Amino acid sequence: MLFSLIGKQIKMLIRNKQPLIILLVMPIVLITILSLALAGIMDNGAEEAIQARLVLVDESTWEQEKVTIQEFLEKEGITGPPLEALLTQIENNNPIQILENNILASNEIEKYISVEHKQPKDLDTIRQDKEVDGILTVRPSFRLNYVKSAYFDKKVEPNLDLYLSQENEIRASIIQSVISEWQYGFTQSLALSKAGLSIEEVMENTKRVEKVEQVLEDHEREIPSSIYYTVGMLVMFALYVPAFLAGFALQEVQWKVYDRIILAGISSTLYALSIFITGTLVALVQQIIMLSYGKFALKIEWIGLEGMIDIVLSYSVFVGGLAALLTTLQFRSKSDGILNAFTGFIVSIFAFLGGSFINIGDISETLANIGDFTPNGAAMTAILSIQKGQEIAVIWPYMAVLYGYVSLCVLLAIVLFPRRGVTV
Amino acid sequence: MLQAINLHKKFKTKEVVRQVNMQLEAGESVGLIGPNGAGKSTTISMLSSLIIPTSGDVEWQGASITKNPESLRKVLGIVPQEIALYPELSARENLAFFGRIYGLKGPTLNERIEEVLQKIGLTDRQKDIVKTFSGGMKRRLNIGAALLHKPSILIMDEPTVGIDPQSRAYILDTVKQLVEEGMTLLYTSHYMEEVELLCDKIYIMDQGAIIAYGTKDELKSLVSDNQTIELKARILSTIFESALIDQFPKATVRKEEDLLTITMPKSEEPLATIFAIAANNDVMITSAIVKIPTLEDVFLNLTGRALRD
Numbered sequence: 001m002l003f004s005l006i007g008k009q010i011k012m013l014i015r016n017k018q019p020l021i022i023l024l025v026m027p028i029v030l031i032t033i034l035s036l037a038l039a040g041i042m043d044n045g046a047e048e049a050i051q052a053r054l055v056l057v058d059e060s061t062w063e064q065e066k067v068t069i070q071e072f073l074e075k076e077g078i079t080g081p082p083l084e085a086l087l088t089q090i091e092n093n094n095p096i097q098i099l100e101n102n103i104l105a106s107n108e109i110e111k112y113i114s115v116e117h118k119q120p121k122d123l124d125t126i127r128q129d130k131e132v133d134g135i136l137t138v139r140p141s142f143r144l145n146y147v148k149s150a151y152f153d154k155k156v157e158p159n160l161d162l163y164l165s166q167e168n169e170i171r172a173s174i175i176q177s178v179i180s181e182w183q184y185g186f187t188q189s190l191a192l193s194k195a196g197l198s199i200e201e202v203m204e205n206t207k208r209v210e211k212v213e214q215v216l217e218d219h220e221r222e223i224p225s226s227i228y229y230t231v232g233m234l235v236m237f238a239l240y241v242p243a244f245l246a247g248f249a250l251q252e253v254q255w256k257v258y259d260r261i262i263l264a265g266i267s268s269t270l271y272a273l274s275i276f277i278t279g280t281l282v283a284l285v286q287q288i289i290m291l292s293y294g295k296f297a298l299k300i301e302w303i304g305l306e307g308m309i310d311i312v313l314s315y316s317v318f319v320g321g322l323a324a325l326l327t328t329l330q331f332r333s334k335s336d337g338i339l340n341a342f343t344g345f346i347v348s349i350f351a352f353l354g355g356s357f358i359n360i361g362d363i364s365e366t367l368a369n370i371g372d373f374t375p376n377g378a379a380m381t382a383i384l385s386i387q388k389g390q391e392i393a394v395i396w397p398y399m400a401v402l403y404g405y406v407s408l409c410v411l412l413a414i415v416l417f418p419r420r421g422v423t424v
Numbered sequence: 425m426l427q428a429i430n431l432h433k434k435f436k437t438k439e440v441v442r443q444v445n446m447q448l449e450a451g452e453s454v455g456l457i458g459p460n461g462a463g464k465s466t467t468i469s470m471l472s473s474l475i476i477p478t479s480g481d482v483e484w485q486g487a488s489i490t491k492n493p494e495s496l497r498k499v500l501g502i503v504p505q506e507i508a509l510y511p512e513l514s515a516r517e518n519l520a521f522f523g524r525i526y527g528l529k530g531p532t533l534n535e536r537i538e539e540v541l542q543k544i545g546l547t548d549r550q551k552d553i554v555k556t557f558s559g560g561m562k563r564r565l566n567i568g569a570a571l572l573h574k575p576s577i578l579i580m581d582e583p584t585v586g587i588d589p590q591s592r593a594y595i596l597d598t599v600k601q602l603v604e605e606g607m608t609l610l611y612t613s614h615y616m617e618e619v620e621l622l623c624d625k626i627y628i629m630d631q632g633a634i635i636a637y638g639t640k641d642e643l644k645s646l647v648s649d650n651q652t653i654e655l656k657a658r659i660l661s662t663i664f665e666s667a668l669i670d671q672f673p674k675a676t677v678r679k680e681e682d683l684l685t686i687t688m689p690k691s692e693e694p695l696a697t698i699f700a701i702a703a704n705n706d707v708m709i710t711s712a713i714v715k716i717p718t719l720e721d722v723f724l725n726l727t728g729r730a731l732r733d
Contacts, residue, residue: 004524008510015512015553256504259474260569263497264525 001266005274006281012248013282019244023286027233028293034233034357035226035298042225050221050301052113052133052171056100059120060140062091069144076152086151094143095158095186103182112174130167134175137161146186158186170221170389221303221389230294231383232356235376237290238283238315239350242323243343245279249327250336272324272417276410279323284316304386307395311386314402315379321409322375328413350374355381372398375405425449426471426496426577426608430480433466440466442632443480448577453609455623457616457719463632464612465505468581471610472502501575505582507562508569511555515546515565518554519572526573536572543598544568560591567598577608584618596621616719626719630727644717646725652715653694655684657707664705671697690716 013019069090073083091097104115118126126132139159148154162179164172252258261271291312294300302308329338353360353370354377361368371377382398426448433441441463448454458464469475471482473493482489484496502508509518519540523533541547544564554562563583570578580599584592599622603609613619619626620640627637636643657664665677668686675688688694695712702709 001525001527004521008513008521011517012510012512254506256506256508257510259469259472259504260502260508260522261525262474263472263500263502264522264573265494265497265527266525 002270002274005266005271006278009245009248009274009278010282013244022240023237023244024289027237027290031229031233031290031293034229038225042228050112050170050303052174053116053131054113054175055116055118055126055132055135057118057120057123057135058096058138060138060142062143065141065143069147072144072148090147094146095182096138096143099182103178109178113178127163130165133165133168133171135163136179137163221387223384223387226294226298226300227387228384230290230298230300231380234287234290235315235354235380236347236351236356238286238319239347239376240343241279241283241286241319242326243339245275245323246326246330246339247336249275250330250339253331268417268419272327272413275327276320276324280316280320283319284312287312287316302387303389304392307386307392308383310399311379311382311395314399315375318375318402318406318409321406321413324413325409328417331418332416350376353377373401375402378402425485427483428467428471428480429483431467431470431477431482432479433470433475434478440632441470444634446627446634448608448610450608451606452625453603453611453623455619455626456610456612456629457614457619457626458629459614462629464629465581467629468579468610468612472500472579473497499576501570501573501578503567503570503578503580503583505585507566509554509562509565512553514551514553515541516550518565519568522569523572528572540568540571543571545594558591560587560594563587563591563595567595577610578602579610581612582614584613584615620719628723628726635726636722640719643719643722646722649690650687651690653686653698654713654715655686655698655709656682656711657684657702657709659707660684661705661707664702664707667701667705668698671701
C-alpha cells in the first residue's frame with residue numbers, strides 16, 4: 001500500500017511539467033547564470049581544483065650519472081657481478097626513482113599532485129607560470145652523492161631545490177608536505193639501509209596521504225561562486241518539493257480521490273507517511289542531480305563525502321517532514337492559502353536569510369546567525385563548511401537545527417492530520 | 425441493510441442535512457433526487473462514513489458505522505460527482521492504483537482490471553492518459569474505479585453530469601446491468617428520467633430534508649390520479665369532440681386551434697378507442713401524446729419550484 005501511494009505521488013510529479021521545471025530546470029539555470037555572472041566578484045582568483053601542479057626538473061639523469069657512480073664504486077673496490085647487482089639496485093631504489101614511480105604515480109597522491117617533467121633550460125619560464133604550484137630541481141650528482149652517503153657513509157649531502165609558488169597556499173602546502181615526507185624518508189633510509197631495512201619500506205605512502213589530508217584540513221578552501229550557488233539553489237529549491245506534494249494532496253481532496261483512498265481502508269497516518277517518504281526521496285534525488293550538475297557541468301570537486309551524505313540525507317528528511325506538515329495544514333484549512341503563503345513568502349524569506357542569493361553575513365552578522373537557524377540556511381552553512389575543508393564535527397550544530405525542524409514538522413503532522421475524510 | 429437514522433449535519437451554523445431517514449435493502453436500487461444544494465452529497469458522505477453526522481446515526485447490518493466504519497467500507501463502492509481520478513496517469517494505472525489500495529495484487533488485480541475495463545468499454549484506451557479522455561470516458565472510468573474490489577453496495581453521486589447523450593446512455597446501461605446482477609444501488613441525480621429508469625424506490629430531498637419517498641407510482645400518485653392526452657389532427661370537428669365525451673364521460677376535453685387536450689382518470693386505456701372514434705368521424709390524427717405526471721411534476725407540486733431551479 002505504502003509503495004503504491006509513493007509510486008503514484010512520484011508519477012504525478014514526473015508527469016507534470018511545472019514541478020519538473022521548478023524543481024530541476026530553474027535551479028540549474030539559476031546556478032549557471034549566478035555562477036558565471038558572479039564569478040568575477042566571488043572567486044577572487046581562487047580556484048576550486050585542489051590538485052597541485054608540480055614540475056620536476058632533473059638536471060641530471062640516471063644514464064648520465066651511472067658512469068660516475070660506476071667509477072666511484074670501482075674505486076671503492078667493487079667489481080664484477082657485485083658491481084652489476086649494486087648498480088641495478090641503485091637504479092631501482094634511488095630516491096628520485098621512488099619519488100617518481102612509487103610516490104607521485106600512486107593513486108592516492110595522483111589525486112592531489114600532477115607531475116610534469118621539464119628541462120633545466122625551461123626553469124625561468126616555468127617560474128613565471130602562475131599555474132605551477134611547485135618546482136623540484138634535482139641537482140647534478142644527486143644520485144652519486146646519495147650513493148656515497150647511503151652506502152659508504154661519506155659526508156656529502158644529496159642536493160635538491162624545492163620552489164613553492166605563493167599563488168595558492170593550499171596546493172603549495174600539499175606539495176611541500178609530500179616532498180618533506182619523501183625527504184624525511186630517504187634521509188632516514190640512509191641510516192636504516194645500513195640496518196638492512198629496504199628504502200621502500202621506509203618510504204611507504206600512507207603517511208604522505210595523511211599529511212596531504214592534514215594540509216587540506218588545516219587550510220580553508222576558498223568557495224567559488226559555482227559551489228556557493230549550487231548549494232544555495234539546492235537548499236532553496238528543495239523547499240518547493242513539499243509545496244508540490246501538498247498541492248497534489250489538496251487536489252486529491254478536491255477531486256475526491258482522497259475519499260476513495262480513505263474508503264479503501266488506508267489510514268490517514270499511512271497516507272501522511274507516504275507524503276513524508278516521497279518528499280524525502282524526491283528531495284534526495286533532486287539534490288543528487290544538482291550536485292552532479294555541479295560536478296560534471298561546472299567541474300566542482302565536492303570534498304568531504306561523509307559530511308555531504310549526512311547533510312543531504314538530513315535535509316531530505318527535513319523536506320519530507322515539511323511535506324507532511326504542509327499537507328496537514330492544507331487539509332485543515334481546506335484551501336491552498338497556506339501553500340501560496342509558503343511558496344510566495346516563506347521560501348523567499350528563508351532563501352534570503354539562509355544566504356541562497358547573497359552571503360547574508362556580508363550585510364549583517366545578526367541576520368547570518370538567524371539564517372543559520374533556518375533549515376535551508378543550516379544545511380547551506382553545513383555544506384559550505386565541509387567544502388571549505390573543515391572537519392565533519394563542524395556540521396553537528398547545523399544537523400541539530402535540521403533535526404529540530406524535522407521533529408517539529410513530524411510532531412505537528414501527527415497531532416493535526418485529519419483522522420477521517422476531508423470535505424471541501 | 426444500510427440505514428440512516430435521523431441524520432443531521434451542521435456546518436458551523438448552517439444546517440445542511442435535517443433529520444434524514446433512509447433505508448437500503450440488499451439488491452435494492454434507491455434513488456435520491458433533489459436540486460443542487462439539497463444536501464444529497466453530504467447525506468451520501470455520511471452514509472459512506474466519510475463524515476460524521478452532527479446527530480443521528482448510520483447503521484450497517486444493524487451496527488453503527490460512526491465509530492467502526494471498516495465493515496461498511498470494505499463492501500462499499502463510491503462514484504463521486506467529481507472525476508476522482510489521476511489525470512496524469514493512464515486508465516490502467518488509475519485502476520491498478522485503486523485496486524492496489526484495496527489490497528488486490530498480481531494476477532487477481534490484472535484480472536479485475538481487465539473485467540472492469542471491459543465493463544466500462546475502455547479496454548482499447550487503457551494505456552491512454554486520462555486527461556486526454558472525453559468527459560464521458562472519464563465518467564466511465566470513474567465508475568470503473570469504484571468497481572475493482574467488487575463492492576456489494578454502490579453509491580453514485582450524479583454520475584452522468586456534463587456528458588454527451590451517447591456516453592450517458594452507455595453509463596445508464598452499465599448501471600442497469602449492475603443492478604440486474606444484484607448490486608445494491610444508491611443513485612443521486614437531478615435527471616429524473618435516470619432515476620426513474622434505474623431505481624425501485626426514490627427519496628426526494630429539498631433543503632436538507634427528505635420531503636417524500638416511495639416507489640415511482642406512489643410518488644406520482646401524490647400529484648394526480650389523472651392522465652392527459654394531447655391530440656393534433658388536420659380537421660378537428662365538434663362531432664369528434666362530442667363522440668369523445670360520449671365515450672369517456674369522466675373526461676374533460678379542451679380545444680385550442682389544432683390541439684385537443686383530454687384529461688381522464690389514469691385507470692382507462694384510451695388510445696385505441698380514440699383512434700377508432702377519429703376514423704369513424706373522418707378525423708386524421710397527426711400526433712397523440714399521453715402525458716403521465718413526471719417526478720419533475722411531483723417535485724414541482726411538493727415544493728412549488730422546478731427541480732433544476
